[in-house]
Amino acid sequence: MTSLYTPSLMEVVEVRRQTADVKSVRIRFQDEALRENFSFRVGQFGMFSAFGVGESTFNICSSSDWKGFIEFCFRKTGRVTEALWRVDAGDIIGFRGPYGNGYPMEAWEGKDLIFIGGGIAMPPIRCAIWYAIENRAKFGDITVVYGARTTRDQVFADELDDWAKRERVRVVRCVDPGGETPEWTGEVGLIPHVLERSNVPASNAVALVIGPPIMIKFTLPVLEKMGIPTSAIYTSIENRMKCGIGKCGRCNCGPVYVCKDGPVFSLEQLAALPMDY
Ligand SMILES: Cc1cc2nc3c(=O)[nH]c(=O)nc-3n(C[C@H](O)[C@H](O)[C@H](O)COP(=O)(O)OP(=O)(O)OC[C@H]3O[C@@H](n4cnc5c(N)ncnc54)[C@H](O)[C@@H]3O)c2cc1C
Ligand code: FES
Known part of the structure; x- marks a missing residue:
């Protein structure tokens, strides 16, 4: 049964x-x-x-x-x-x-997309990057800012190379200071600093930022300085889950079940929840 x-x-x-x-x-x-x-x-x-x-x-x-x-x-x-x-x-x-709810890709149509991820955060971003590339006409410029602790910690490194060759796709890779090798041609620095000096056009942009809370915390002020409102900044959160379908209450956060109402939220939505972001 x-x-x-x-x-x-x-x-x-x-x-x-x-x-x-x-x-x-x-x-x-x-x-x-x-x-x-x-x-x-x-x-x-x-x-x-x-x-x-x-x-x-x-x-x-x-x-x-x-x-x-x-x-x-x-x-x-x-x-x-x-x-x-x-x-x-x-x-x-x-x-x-x-x-879960997934990304509001339809609402993002016509926008420039900025994907920002750190370390193991690449998987939840990768699906959206491929979707945007394969539905290219629906979206504006795509920027991927991906940071890893060292060159060896990059996930889907071969695909980062592939995306960089695509039309109107810019890939900015960075590793933490000390994580580079002599052959490294990417940036050295933490994601918020690298984003700040990358001059990414943001007037018509939506940003998806996923990574450890500390990375998100320091990236947000940079995105705000770039002029992106919190309603256009999204993340996917990883509250512990058991059932995944709104039955057990394990993932509950204030009035929402992250498994059903999320895991994707705009920063504007998260600000209304009892959560440390
Ligand atoms: C919506 C969602 C999407 C996720 N997507 C991915 C993904 O694509 N790839 C990936 O590697 N992981 C992802 N995770 C995290 C992943 O579910 C946990 O790391 C995994 O369940 C650990 O299982 P385990 O039995 O091996 O570890 P356990 O033996 O259960 O735990 C090992 C260690 O990880 C910690 N841990 C377990 N679950 C979490 C969690 N949710 N958040 C923070 N710490 C945790 C424990 O406290 C412990 O220290 C996601 C979580 C959620 C809720
Ligand atoms: S994981 Fe059970 S209610 Fe969300």
């Missing part, structure tokens, strides 16, 4: 090692009808399970325009991610979703 909590069986198609402790995984539904008909919005997430161990929450990091499979990317941090670290092509894992 199936319930809301019954995961679909997913076959692992490909595993890519991104960094020492980050992997991305492509999976597809075993059930052919589900494989054909599954759809989601970029910015939504799912509950991914290693059988016998448990479930973890990850963003779906592939574009919603890609059919036949989905991808997720995770950092090895604990029990479930340790188990998922061991899966390989041909293995079966579980998936429930898609959950």
